[in-house]
Amino acid sequence: MSFSSSDTIVAIATPPGRGGIGVVRVSGPRAIDVIGGLIDHAGPLEARRALFTRLNPASRVRDQVIVTSFPAPHSYTGDDVVEVSAHGSPVILRAIVEAAMSLGARLAEPGEFTLRAFLNGRIDLVQAEAVADLIDAVTPEQARLAFDQLEGTSTRAIADLEKTLFDLVARLEASVDFPDEGYHFLQAAELTTALDQLIERTASLLADSRRGRLVREGLQVAIVGRPNVGKSSLFNALVGAERAIVTDVPGTTRDLVSEVVDIHGVKVTLVDTAGIRPTSDPVEAEGVARSRQAEQVADLVLVVVDEDEPVRPSAKNFVVQSKADLGRPDRGIRVSAATGQGLNDLRLAISAALDTEPLRDRPQITNVRHAALLERAVGALSRAREASAAETAVPEEFVLADLQAARHALEEITGRRAPEDLLAHIFSRFCVGK
Numbered sequence: 343m344s345f346s347s348s349d350t351i352v353a354i355a356t357p358p359g360r361g362g363i364g365v366v367r368v369s370g371p372r373a374i375d376v377i378g379g380l381i382d383h384a385g386p387l388e389a390r391r392a393l394f395t396r397l398n399p400a401s402r403v404r405d406q407v408i409v410t411s412f413p414a415p416h417s418y419t420g421d422d423v424v425e426v427s428a429h430g431s432p433v434i435l436r437a438i439v440e441a442a443m444s445l446g447a448r449l450a451e452p453g454e455f456t457l458r459a460f461l462n463g464r465i466d467l468v469q470a471e472a473v474a475d476l477i478d479a480v481t482p483e484q485a486r487l488a489f490d491q492l493e494g495t496s497t498r499a500i501a502d503l504e505k506t507l508f509d510l511v512a513r514l515e516a517s518v519d520f521p522d523e524g525y526h527f528l529q530a531a532e533l534t535t536a537l538d539q540l541i542e543r544t545a546s547l548l549a550d551s552r553r554g555r556l557v558r559e560g561l562q563v564a565i566v567g568r569p570n571v572g573k574s575s576l577f578n579a580l581v582g583a584e585r586a587i588v589t590d591v592p593g594t595t596r597d598l599v600s601e602v603v604d605i606h607g608v609k610v611t612l613v614d615t616a617g618i619r620p621t622s623d624p625v626e627a628e629g630v631a632r633s634r635q636a637e638q639v640a641d642l643v644l645v646v647v648d649e650d651e652p653v654r655p656s657a658k659n660f661v662v663q664s665k666a667d668l669g670r671p672d673r674g675i676r677v678s679a680a681t682g683q684g685l686n687d688l689r690l691a692i693s694a695a696l697d698t699e700p701l702r703d704r705p706q707i708t709n710v711r712h713a714a715l716l717e718r719a720v721g722a723l724s725r726a727r728e729a730s731a732a733e734t735a736v737p738e739e740f741v742l743a744d745l746q747a748a749r750h751a752l753e754e755i756t757g758r759r760a761p762e763d764l765l766a767h768i769f770s771r772f773c774v775g776k
């Protein structure tokens with residue numbers, strides 16, 4: 343991964359495949375020249391104004407295109423950016439990319455446009471991650487949280503903490519540098535109170551993050567039960583497609599089958615499993631072993647029953663009575679994959695059991711990386727708090743070291759202090775062209 347903005351990069355920004363329109367994006371010091379070299383339009387490109395023109399013979403194919411130029415610094419990356427919208431054929435888009443490369447651009451790596459925006463200070467690391475989240479969102483709630491993060495809600499919350507911490511460190515350092523004046527710059531009691539407030543604010547951000555992560559990462563819900571009870575039928579009904587094989591032969595499902603669905607704004611990964619029973623068939627036995635594994639890692643387990651059979655009680659177990667249309671005994675939530683009866687109740691029950699009641703005030707922290715660093719910050723602040731309140735006077739240097747550690751954790755969230763391997767890791771998750 344390149345951490346320099348000195349060369350000009352190009353990529354198709356729209357998804358692979360055919361569409362009405364496809365967009366090629368070029369960014370870097372030569373972006374305007376490169377695109378200027380492959381269109382009919384001869385004069386300069388007017389900033390941020392769509393221009394209708396044609397590809398010239400420099401590209402192997404011709405097309406009518408719309409070209410928009412975003413001169414630095416008012417662009418996505420902060421460098422000169424030019425976007426070409428052509429008809430969405432892979433042949434045309436590839437020809438534009440190749441023509442741009444023959445005119446001096448190089449193929450962008452995944453996430454490289456956003457990496458440049460970060461390196462140029464257009465956005466911080468939290469916002470860059472929000473771009474990836476927004477693109478990956480599968481539920482509207484995920485998209486809303488990612489948008490808030492992109493708009494800077496998390497950034498501001500972290501920046502507020504950083505500012506308070508910076509102020510504390512500065513005053514404490516002054517006390518260390520001018521020891522004769524003792525705690526002149528910062529009274530011990532004042533320090534303790536300030537730390538209490540900081541810890542409280544950081545902890546409340548963290549407490550919120552559990553809900554945020556729930557929305558961002560989603561949940562695993564396993565469907566388990568004895569053979570033939572209707573697990574795969576229920577799975578298909580919730581997915582809304584005949585994804586898993588359904589037959590009246592017990593032991594139909596062998597492999598785990600999974601699909602992502604949106605259940606009241608929560609991204610749920612539903613997993614259909616093999617019916618659990620003693621078996622001497624090695625293939626089925628492997629299926630049963632996988633069912634048990636899926637049950638273990640799931641956040642919630644739908645135990646499907648079709649007659650009066652015992653269910654092992656467990657906090658994450660949820661009894662679902664299948665084949666309600668056949669008038670089976672009344673247990674748990676009654677559903678029928680055949681008629682659709684009870685499916686909505688089941689969805690409601692899933693979202694309620696997962697504690698995803700309407701997210702009134704949206705959580706600001708949704709990302710496990712941010713949560714882990716906030717935890718590190720709280721740890722360091724708590725040590726500083728303990729040291730500052732100790733009976734025997736602790737040298738300020740120790741308190742300072744803990745406060746610095748807390749600051750570094752916060753700076754790693756926003757990326758002000760982010761090692762290159764962390765950046766490479768984060769940006770490699772992006773798609774090409776973003």
Ligand SMILES: Nc1nc2c(ncn2[C@@H]2O[C@H](COP(=O)(O)OP(=O)(O)OP(=O)(O)O)[C@@H](O)[C@H]2O)c(=O)[nH]1
Nearest residue numbers: 569570571572573574575590593594595617679680
């Ligand atoms: N009438 C009725 N039949 C159902 C319903 N759900 C499933 N069945 C039938 O029950 C049989 C078994 O359904 P599956 O969904 O394959 O059951 P399963 O639990 O996945 O079975 P295994 O994969 O073998 O463990 C099939 O013949 C389905 O048509 C339902 O809601 N109503």
Ligand SMILES: [Mg+2]
Nearest residue numbers: 573574594595
């Ligand atoms: Mg099945």
